[in-house]
Amino acid sequence: xxxxxxxxxxxxxxxxxxxxxxLRGYTAQVRQRLGAQPSTVISVRPALPWWVRWLAPVGVVxxxxxxxxxxxxxxxxxxxxxxxxxxxxxxxxxxxxxxEEALLLEEDEELLEEDLLLEELETLExxxxxxxx
Amino acid sequence: xxPDAALVTQAQxxxxxxxxxLVERYKAKAMxxxxxxxxNIEEAKDASxxxxxxxxxxxxRFHAQARFSTWLxxxxxxxxxxxxxxxxxxxxxxxRPTAAASQDEADDFLELIPSxxxxxxxxASTAExxxxxxxxxxxxxxxxxxVVTLRYLEGxxxxxxxxxxxxxxxxxxxxxxxxxxxxRAQFDGLVEEYLS
Numbered sequence: 001x002x003x004x005x006x007x008x009x010x011x012x013x014x015x016x017x018x019x020x021x022x023l024r025g026y027t028a029q030v031r032q033r034l035g036a037q038p039s040t041v042i043s044v045r046p047a048l049p050w051w052v053r054w055l056a057p058v059g060v061v062x063x064x065x066x067x068x069x070x071x072x073x074x075x076x077x078x079x080x081x082x083x084x085x086x087x088x089x090x091x092x093x094x095x096x097x098x099x100e101e102a103l104l105l106e107e108d109e110e111l112l113e114e115d116l117l118l119e120e121l122e123t124l125e126x127x128x129x130x131x132x133x
Numbered sequence: 134x135x136p137d138a139a140l141v142t143q144a145q146x147x148x149x150x151x152x153x154x155l156v157e158r159y160k161a162k163a164m165x166x167x168x169x170x171x172x173n174i175e176e177a178k179d180a181s182x183x184x185x186x187x188x189x190x191x192x193x194r195f196h197a198q199a200r201f202s203t204w205l206x207x208x209x210x211x212x213x214x215x216x217x218x219x220x221x222x223x224x225x226x227x228x229r230p231t232a233a234a235s236q237d238e239a240d241d242f243l244e245l246i247p248s249x250x251x252x253x254x255x256x257a258s259t260a261e262x263x264x265x266x267x268x269x270x271x272x273x274x275x276x277x278x279x280v281v282t283l284r285y286l287e288g289x290x291x292x293x294x295x296x297x298x299x300x301x302x303x304x305x306x307x308x309x310x311x312x313x314x315x316x317r318a319q320f321d322g323l324v325e326e327y328l329s
Binding site for chain 2: 005006007009011016022023026027029030032033034122
């Protein structure tokens with residue numbers, strides 16, 4: 001059996017006519033349903049001008065594109081900026097210094113800090129009490 | 134100008150009476166299509182009436198170049214497919230006549246009669262074929278069911294079915310071919326007996 005036979009069968013049968021009792025009051029029911037709708041169904045709002053309808057999606061897309069383009073770049077995605085950070089530069093410099101020199105540098109720094117404190121104390125000692133306040 | 138055009142124009146101008154005249158003209162066809170797709174007379178009545186209401190609301194967007202009938206059929210098919218989707222969500226995808234269903238309800242469901250004067254043999258086998266056809270058509274996808282209902286059970290041309298379903302005639306033919314293949318698998322044997 002092929003599709004043609006099925007087609008033949010389908011053509012030979014038809015949906016039975018809907019019984020009249022099922023259709024009784026049908027239009028009145030539709031009218032009732034229509035009555036529940038706002039009375040201004042037909043007088044629909046005039047359509048927006050074409051350029052407004054065109055601009056709306058274009059505007060939304062533009063805002064999205066701008067928002068994506070201008071969003072803050074995550075730190076890991078800007079290595080150049082990170083490389084310019086003073087701490088990174090300092091670490092790079094330190095990495096190039098031999099460990100012994102690095103220790104010396106640290107000691108120098110400590111000595112420098114001590115010197116500065118001593119200097120400050122000496123200055124304070126030379127000052128009159130009124131000047132300190 | 135088509136016979137419906139004047140009524141459509143009046144309805145678009147706000148005449149509910151003119152629209153009700155259109156409802157009167159198409160109510161039987163609307164019910165028939167909905168019944169073919171849904172298989173239940175109460176659901177078919179509700180869906181077809183809802184389709185008429187939706188068509189009334191959308192009447193301002195209807196173009197005079199189109200035919201009111203096919204435009205309305207499209208709205209009916211869409212409404213029925215919404216009902217089928219709701220039914221699917223509710224877990225009742227396949228409508229199956231149950232023993233508990235009344236005889237009247239079973240008769241409502243796509244009752245088929247031969248379109249020409251039947252022989253006694255045809256009458257005897259009609260009930261069996263009806264039952265098989267009901268079952269088989271309702272195993273089709275909603276789209277294929279719509280195509281089969283409009284093309285064979287309602288007798289629309291391929292072009293009219295395409296217009297009603299907003300697709301190309303080629304798509305309708307492809308859907309019909311797939312549906313027929315599916316039905317053949319369901320019908321093997323029985324059709325031979327019926328058509329012999």
